[in-house]
Amino acid sequence: MAKSYANGLPNIVVLGAGGAGAKVVNALSKTLNPAAYNLVLVDARPYYVHWPAMIRMVVTSAGKLEDTALIPLDKNFVNGNGTLVVGKATSIVPSKDGSGGEVILASGEKLPYAILVLATGSVYEGPLLLPETKEETVRWANEWRDRFDKSHSVVLVGGGAIGVEMAGEIKDSWPNKKVTIVQGDTSLLNATYPARFRSGVVRGLEKRGVEFVFDDYIDALPAPGSASVTTRKGKVLQADLVVPTRGGRPNTEIIKLSLPGAVDANGRVKVTRTLQLPGYTTIFAAGDITDILEQKQVAKYPAQATLIASNITSLLAGQSPAKEYKKQPEMILLTNGTGGGAAYVGMLWGIILGDWFARMMKSKELLVGMVRGSLGY
Known part of the structure; x- marks a missing residue:
């Protein structure tokens, strides 16, 4: 069966279904025209992990949090506008002209993107x-x-x-x-x-x-x-x-290896005030991985998601992104x-x-x- 995003339309790809990525997808699915663009969310898990509940979950069975805090992602797409791809990204290959690129998955699949949002979150121990x-x-x-x-x-x-x-x-x-x-x-x-x-x-x-x-x-x-x-x-x-x-530490290893100059010495992704990567106008970043000088907390990410969705809409319309992020x-x-x-x-x-x-x-x-x-x- 043909993949729903392999229909010849440009793909808007979001890497990571955590507190930032899931919100970006939700915001985009409300406004993105499915007749003109595919919205694709890529994550290694088929569900959202509510991390604040995981601390209790690994200590006690009380509340059966494994049944409630690992949440399916299917309803996060408004009106079904979007596709979840369960898989691991192993590299990102921007096009030479900066107009998009490809995300390479561990399965070998090459997933083209017109616009890419990096929201790969943190790795814990x-x-x-x-x-x-x-x-x-x-x-x-x-x-x-x-x-x-x-x-x-x-x-x-x-x-x-x-x-x-x-x-x-x-x-x-x-x-x-x-x-x-x-x-x-x-x-x-x-x-x-x-x-x-x-x-x-x-x-x-x-x-x-x-x-x-x-x-x-x-x-x-x-x-x-x-x-x-x-x-x-x-x-x-x-x-x-x-x-x-x-x-946690920022989950940015493949970004560092794939996008020269995109990651700073602390492992954070450099972003402009429009949350784009300097030198990569079709790539945005949100959440734990950014170099924004504020504490990394999921409560801040809806604002980042709304901003990114708005700036992507502008970019698709041939306009320069105008929304700028202000620290909270x-x-x-x-x-x-x-x-x-x-x-x-x-x-x-x-x-x-x-x-x-x-x-x-x-x-x-x-x-x-x-x-x-x-x-x-």
Whole structure:
């Protein structure tokens, strides 16, 4: 059977179905004329991964998040305007005249594009290094749940949002289990957020018995079966389970290899204010991979998606993209298990909210219902 996007029409291709890519596709599917263009979404998974729920999913079976937070993508195309291709991109080949190019898939298929949107997201480690099928992901989650259950003393390597939220999840399931966070900074999170907010997050976890080692690092994970781990400064910590909880790294390797000069020294894709790549006018980028100097958070990506969809519409009409991205205020909403957490809103004097707000907005349900609704479920 012929592929729906192999009909001779120009393809608008979006690489990555995460928080940025899925939103770009949704926005484009509302306005793109299917009689003139094909909209194609490429991802290694046939579903959307709601990452904030994955931290809880790999710790506990409570809520059966594997059934609700891995969300099919079929209804994300408005009026069915678009095609999902499940596959891995291995390279990008721009045309010599800059008018488009091809995406090469691991299957060998060459997928032509008139316009390309890069939204390849982040690559995580440890329990969040998820497989690419639901069956394997469920098995993976069960394996990690078993590891947490059997452990007596857990060390979390990294005190950003992932480490903070995982500590809270562990304490929910096993209140007496020893949990230590090792963080290279002098407090949790980073200096984007004021010291009073960061200190409050520390206090919230201290009340639950979480311990901390600040201004230190763990450079190598111990072999399975070890009973301790030693930090860079020589501190020996009791640990029969050491879990990397550092933030993700930008998933830009094929972009770096395919598009000379497109990726900076930090692995981020360089973008202009119109979210186009300098020197590649028919390629846009969004989400975690961009070099925009702001915290990478899914709540910011609908604005990027709307902008990109508008600029693509202009480009297809023979006009220069005019919409320019403006950085958004910094906000963060953290869970501390199902019953607590903290929030910061970087507006006015810097608004800090506590357990009641986090519980109401995120901690209890992890926004699963809202995200499912945004994807048509």
